Structure formats: C-alpha cells, structure tokens
Amino acid sequence: MRILVTGGAGFIGSHVVDGFKAENHEVAVVDDLSAGNRANLDPAIKLYQCDIRDDALEAVFREFKPEVVDHHAAQSNVPASVSNPVHDASVNVLGTLNLLRLSATHGVKKFIYVSSGGAMYGEPDPTDLPVKETAPVRPLSPYGASKQAVEAWLGVYHRTFGLDYTVLRYANIYGPRQSIREEGAVVAVFATRMAADQPVTIDGTGQQTRDFVYVGDCVTANVAALERGSGMSVNIGTGRETSIRDIFEAMAEVAGYSHQPNFGPGRTGDVVRIVLDPSLAKRELNWEAKTGLHDGLAKTYAYFRNGR
Ligand SMILES: NC(=O)c1ccc[n+]([C@@H]2O[C@H](COP(=O)([O-])OP(=O)(O)OC[C@H]3O[C@@H](n4cnc5c(N)ncnc54)[C@H](O)[C@@H]3O)[C@@H](O)[C@H]2O)c1
Structure with missing residues (x-):
C-alpha cells in the first residue's frame, strides 16, 4: 500500500x-x-x-x-x-x-x-x-x-x-528517539539522567500512575x-498501571543507578491515575x-x- x-x-x-x-x-x-x-x-x-x-x-x-x-x-x-x-x-x-x-x-x-x-x-x-x-x-x-x-x-x-x-x-x-523536551517523556528523562549518573527528580510524590507502552x-x-x-x-x-516511582526503580535497576530520587513539586493539572x-x-x-x-x-x- x-x-x-x-x-x-x-x-x-x-x-x-x-x-x-x-x-x-x-x-x-x-x-x-x-x-x-x-x-x-x-x-x-x-x-x-x-x-x-x-x-x-x-x-x-x-x-x-x-x-x-x-x-x-x-x-x-x-x-x-x-x-x-x-x-x-x-x-x-x-x-x-x-x-x-x-x-x-x-x-x-x-x-x-x-x-x-x-x-x-x-x-x-x-x-x-x-x-x-x-x-x-x-x-x-x-x-x-x-x-x-x-x-x-x-x-x-x-x-x-x-x-x-x-x-x-x-x-x-516511550522508547528510543523520544525527545526529553516532550511532555510526559519521563522514561527518556530518567534514562538520560541515569546514563550521565546525574540526580533524578520526580515531580510530586511519584505515586501518580500511567500506562506505559x-x-x-x-x-x-x-x-x-x-x-x-x-x-x-x-x-x-x-492495562497495567505503573507509578512513576516504579518507573524510577525499574530504570535504576536496568541502568545500575544507585542514587535515591529527589522529589519536586507536583505539576498543576497532572492526572493522578490513568490506565487504559x-x-x-x-x-x-x-x-x-x-x-x-x-x-x-x-x-x-x-x-x-x-x-x-
Ligand atoms: N508520546 C506519547 O506518549 C503520545 C501519547 C498520546 C498521543 N500521542 C500522539 O502521537 C503523535 C506523535 O507524537 P510524538 O510523541 O511522536 O511527538 P513528536 O513531536 O515527536 O511528533 C510530532 C511530529 O509532528 C510534526 N509536526 C508538528 N506540527 C506539524 C505541522 N503543523 N505540520 C507538519 N508536521 C508537524 C513534528 O515536527 C514532529 O515530527 C501525536 O499526534 C501525539 O499527539 C503521543
């Protein structure tokens, strides 16, 4: 076609x-x-x-x-x-x-x-x-x-x-080629920061959930x-609900990253829980x-x- x-x-x-x-x-x-x-x-x-x-x-x-x-x-x-x-x-x-x-x-x-x-x-x-x-x-x-x-x-x-x-x-x-400037590009941001052994900040509590594909x-x-x-x-x-904190932990394991995350202010209007x-x-x-x-x-x- x-x-x-x-x-x-x-x-x-x-x-x-x-x-x-x-x-x-x-x-x-x-x-x-x-x-x-x-x-x-x-x-x-x-x-x-x-x-x-x-x-x-x-x-x-x-x-x-x-x-x-x-x-x-x-x-x-x-x-x-x-x-x-x-x-x-x-x-x-x-x-x-x-x-x-x-x-x-x-x-x-x-x-x-x-x-x-x-x-x-x-x-x-x-x-x-x-x-x-x-x-x-x-x-x-x-x-x-x-x-x-x-x-x-x-x-x-x-x-x-x-x-x-x-x-x-x-x-x-999420995946390769995602721009870290993109809204919601949390996986790309964590990967970039961890690869450079830099501190990682989670916006809000990290308990907010998403459905990552x-x-x-x-x-x-x-x-x-x-x-x-x-x-x-x-x-x-x-159909799997994953918290941002879970993403941090899983990526840290993949990357061999040993630091704890920082927590920043939550984002206005951020959805608390979503899974499709x-x-x-x-x-x-x-x-x-x-x-x-x-x-x-x-x-x-x-x-x-x-x-x-
Ligand atoms: N990334 C996600 O998690 C996600 C989730 C839900 C829906 N989407 C949708 O998926 C699609 C692709 O998103 P993405 O994450 O790859 O974003 P992206 O910004 O990488 O891709 C969008 C592309 O559209 C092009 N573009 C923007 N305005 C244009 C215009 N006026 N004319 C021609 N081209 C234009 C950009 O140059 C870019 O290459 C979008 O429709 C987005 O809304 C993305």
Whole structure:
C-alpha cells in the first residue's frame, strides 16, 4: 500500500514508518520538522517538508497518491496547548481538517488517526479504571479537547463522505528517539539522567500512575489498523498501571543507578491515575502490547546511554 505518514520525522511516527517499510509498504512522510528530525528517517524515505495546514499539501496528495494516511503530526505538548490554545487548535484541529478534506477528495481508503487516551479521559473515576473507550471523555487541556474534536470530525467524514478511519488512543508511549523536551517523556528523562549518573527528580510524590507502552507495540497497532478497526476508536494501552516511582526503580535497576530520587513539586493539572483497558484492541485489531516493561526500559536505556 502507499501510505503517507504525517509527523513521520517525529518520535512515534518515525518508528511507524520503519514498521510499514518492514512490511514492504511504500511510505512517504509529511513533516514540517518543527519538532521532528530528518535523522530519524532512513535517507531513502521521501520527506515532504510541509506544514499540514499549508495549501501545498494538495500537491503531495497529487504526487504521492496515498491509499492510507496515518496521521501522527501534532502540536503534542500539553502545557503549550494551555498557554496557546489557538495555536494548538490551528495545528491539531484545522491541520487535521485540511488532511481530511484532501483525503476525501483524493481517494484515500483509510485514515488512521492518533488520539490520546491519556488526554481524552482527563482524571477518570477510580472505579472506571482501567478506562474503557465508553468512559466519559473529559479532557483537562486544550490538547485533549483538540483530539476529542477531531474524533467528532472523523465521524462526519465517515458518515457523510465515506472516508474510512480508525482512531488509536495511545497511552504513554516511550522508547528510543523520544525527545526529553516532550511532555510526559519521563522514561527518556530518567534514562538520560541515569546514563550521565546525574540526580533524578520526580515531580510530586511519584505515586501518580500511567500506562506505559513501548513504541514498538505502537507500530504493530498501526500495522493492524491498516486492515482492521474500521470506524472506531480503540485504546492502545497495556492495562497495567505503573507509578512513576516504579518507573524510577525499574530504570535504576536496568541502568545500575544507585542514587535515591529527589522529589519536586507536583505539576498543576497532572492526572493522578490513568490506565487504559486494551480489550477492544485485542478483539477488533487482534493487537496487544507484547513488550514487557523491563525489556522496553532496557532498549530505551541502551539508546540513551549510547547517545543515540
Ligand atoms: N508520546 C506519547 O506518549 C503520545 C501519547 C498520546 C498521543 N500521542 C500522539 O502521537 C503523535 C506523535 O507524537 P510524538 O510523541 O511522536 O511527538 P513528536 O513531536 O515527536 O511528533 C510530532 C511530529 O509532528 C510534526 N509536526 C508538528 N506540527 C506539524 C505541522 N503543523 N505540520 C507538519 N508536521 C508537524 C513534528 O515536527 C514532529 O515530527 C501525536 O499526534 C501525539 O499527539 C503521543
């Protein structure tokens, strides 16, 4: 298949590109390199350096003629969405609409959209954990609201213009190539600090929990969504709730790091507990996260220790 991966020079998108190539698909990337890096991509991959909001995107569709659009490009920083919600909506809502419009008019057969389980559900009721897709959607940030808005637009494009889609609601993704500047990049930050034998600070008590998915498992979810999950939103999580303190301990073991962490102030608006129920993904995509936490952390640590 001819697959256009937006945000393909970024952390997750570049791994997805590698995964599609390994399955012998023809892949091209749209990325404005605002956060991504050409070095994340095999030099043989065609990169259209273009903003998804730009009119020039139409020429990309005309030239590459994608059968599938796999949309990872985003303003993906939650605090940045709080300080500039207009910019967030411009990229994440209007940019996506530009892609949807072009996909519907250029014969795209499937649109894979990356949403955020971490941001969509806000602070779930503890009795709803692990969160199913049917749980209330109550984002706490403009970033989460943008993801929610696009899910509504996808329904419109499906019902009214016949564009097929699958939404992948990612949990907390970690692995090689993650930028330490990225919001929620706690694994990358711990790995970088421990590799340099520097002090590590945990924001808040460390008891806050997340659902950590290794990026290689994200790749298999995208491959599965090429053929499955039509017209639905699916959690991409492990179902395992892991505290930040647990991540610290597990990474310290992998890294042979012997210092205790420091504790800083908690972050305003930080979700206390979140973990996603992956049973719909198992049923509809035949997907499950295969990488154990220890293995995923070891691969991530090896990458950061070697300076990439
Ligand atoms: N990292 C996570 O844990 C996580 C969790 C849930 C959802 N997501 C989603 O996954 C996707 C990829 O996130 P990531 O962590 O790899 O972030 P990333 O910042 O590494 O990747 C985003 C890419 O999009 C590109 N981009 C940004 N604005 C653009 C624009 N206007 N036009 C074209 N390209 C643009 C950036 O240059 C970058 O390469 C995003 O949609 C993000 O919201 C990530």
